[in-house]
Amino acid sequence: MNKNKSLLFGYIILFTLMISGCFNQKQVINVEDAWANPGIKGGNSAIFFEISNPTEIDDSLLEVKSSIASAVEIHKTSMVDGVMKMERQFSLPVPREEKVIFKPGGLHVMLIGLNEDLKVGDTFNITLTFEQHDDVSLDVLVREP
Amino acid sequence: MVKRSLVIGGVILVVAIGLGIFLGFLHEYAFNGVVYENPKPAPQIILDGSDDAQFNLKSLSDKIVLIFFGYTSCPDVCPSTLSDMKRVTKLLGDDADSVQVIFITVDPDRDTVEKLNSYLSLFDPKFLGLTGAVSDLEKVWDEYGVYREVDTSSKTAAGYLVNHSSRLYLIDQKGRLFLTYGYGTSPESIAEDIEYLISN
Secondary structure (H helix, E strand, O other), X not given: OHHHHHHHHHHHHHHHHHHHHHHHOOOOOEEEEEEEOOEOOOOEEEEEEEEEEOOOOOEEEEEEEOOOEEEEEEEEEEEEOXXXXXXXXXXXXXXXXXXXXXXXXXXXXXXXXXXXXXOOOOEEXXXXXXXXXXXXXXXEEEOOO | OHHHHHHHHHHHHHHHHHHHHHHHHHOOOOOOOEEOOOOOEOOOOEEEEOOOOEEEHHHHOOOEEEEXXXXXXXXXXXXXXXXXXXXXXXXXXXXXXXXXXXXXEOOOOOOXXXXXXXXXXXXXXXXXXXXXXXXXXXXXXXXXOOOEEEEOOOXXXXXXXXXXXXXXXXXXXXXXXXXXXXXXXXXXXXXXXXXXXXXX
């Protein structure tokens, strides 16, 4: 009987821990599939990725930092009658329960003044700063589009 | 009797020719790019090449030429297009020897011959970059219908951006400005058109 009681007690503790773990799990913004175009030292490049905000809080991407270039900016390319135009984005909305996709011909992180050549297969680190959620750091792979 | 055989033979011949024309019509190749109406000789291009030699478009007669107008500081559309061009040449295999890819700058203030050379070598050392005096470039931009505008309105560490047309131009082996492609046309579609031009 005592053995059965101990087992039951153990299960209750385990169950409680599991439940509390679920509730305490902090929802975060995910950034995935980050890649960048090849580039030459002193030149420019662009980073692309997917941001997903599974939380219930609207957020905004404020800036992206990296030591790979002297300046890092968020830009959006748009095509107007076949003409390519770029516009800098100072605060990019990342709405709750939505994805924001950075891809060629659209949103991208512009690397200005590369501190070194970016060759296919290279990786480098970036950090994204959001208005509401914690920073997200990740590695970017240099590859061809 | 001989006359009758001749008539039957003639009828068979006419039907065969008609059928041939009909089948040929059915199989007429539809280009993936936009075909110029009444294709004319491609406007002349004489500029400075990234190979340190003066470039003359006439030197590429008998070759298919793919021309894209862009700039090396462009982070997005230009590298995407150049990567697509690399994919086109890979898809063509040995036939790529019949094709020359040319990248003409829309940013002569920053794009020197040396810069074009190092930039293009990231994609394919056989790609040729062209720059030159602004007046010479303006003539080429104008004749190929390229829109290009320096944009200083964006507050960017890049100094300035250049808004520009993103079309790709194809000159056929006869030296005619024959096809044009919008941004994002798949390398497979472009390679298919080139294969057709090479084999016909």
